[in-house]
Amino acid sequence: MLRIFSHAISNPENFVVTLELVPGRESAGRSIDTLKGIAKDAFSDGRISAVSITDNPGGNPSLSPDVLGYEIFKCGMDVIVHFTCRDLNRVGMESRALQLARMGMKNILALTGDYSGKGFGGQGKPVFDFDSVLLTTLLKSLDQRLLASGDPDLFFTGCAVSPFKTTEAETLAQYGKLDKKLMAGASFVITQLGYDVKKFKELITHLHQRGMNPPVMGSVYLLSPRSARAMNKGRVPGAHVADTLFDQVIKEWGGSPRSGLKTAIDRAAKLGVILKGLGYRGIHIGGIHRSFKAVGRSWTGWRKLRIPGKRMWENSTWPNPMPRSIIALIRSLF
């Protein structure tokens, strides 16, 4: 059991890669074996710093990230546990945090969480006793108690931000809340999923203007037509896929799934390069459901990537043409 994520991301010279795993509504079987297989392959590969495990995504019941995380953690892979405010009140949340501390899994992604989805007999009662800012504060206060009880290994709490907002009010509200999360003690930031490079840059600029320099990881996702449609229609809260990108994904996968996947991998690789150029300290890869191979290929693609010219960045993948300053920045990387 290794806790390498916090060290890896705290070093500004590193570019960290983490994988997001999404457990299903089973306690055993092929889907769980697949997730454990991906985690094991990622550990053997050695380039992934941690896997993060979602907490009832979409508000729908699924295997607890605590138990799956612990099994993966025991295999040697570091784990980031998603911790939402939807299903537990403050008493339950503190109890869960103590449980995670006891199990040694102290990398927490503190989230308010999606709204309640459907469970046994209908929609569940949404709790939301705390929000992500208060959860971060709670975990910070638990740090003091961990120290007092003789445990020097503290929580490493992260937060999420969604820069992909279209209105002024939402954008400023997101950044205002991010500032609060960082002031409450969040040590790293992971963005929501989006494909607007200007928004990725805006986030970094905002942090620099505030005089803050936390490690920020950008979300990268292998878009399939199914996931792109769900995100385009707003069925994945916070994730944003523009109409132009959605049409392009449909066209790419229209020929053959193999070529579609290849393009998705290329897009992930390109976004990884751009994020590195913008000053992001890592990428958080989602959408890996079957095997670790796609990540490996994305990585290889990333290493091989050469900047072919302005045109590539101005294609309709992005909602807006990329500003010249960013193109120049990316060029300077190679």
Next chain:
Amino acid sequence: MAKPNAKVYYCFDKVPVLEEKKSLSGRIKEKLTDQYPHGFLRTAHNLFFDKTARLAPVYGRLADFLEKSNKAWLVKRILEDPLKKPLLSCQSCGDCAIQHLAFLCPESGCPKHTRNGACGGSRDGFCEVDPDRRCVWVRAYDRLKHCGRGHTLGQDLVPPRMWELNKTSSWVNFHLGKDHQKD
């Protein structure tokens, strides 16, 4: 002047976002649902819920008397509920946080009851849970921007809601120093 960007707002962009011109009925609706209630509630708050105001000790003594004589519920039933329920859809949490949200209620206005800022789920200014309803934080920003205070949105770090005050008078709780604003 650069040509307005039709869709997306960027903080550091010199290109302004093209704002939709509101119809007359839209402007009247905005005044009735947001600007007038905001002005009224802000003024009332400054008059009655400012601990530095000259009359604050009087309110404090009155709240103390009501609490000791077990009559705080009367204030809630006769004054607080008739005013706050129609104006704010008040849920009687007893630990009122409307002042942090441009005098909108996080309990009735936000399905996630967020007191410290918007969640990440809103889309084009509308709520993740109820897409027909504008996000309460977006409404709050518009209210504040209208009076030149947009930058103050969500600045306060609001402590957890005190559930022990549920279904009690938030007015009395405030003046007795029982709610989250005790300091």
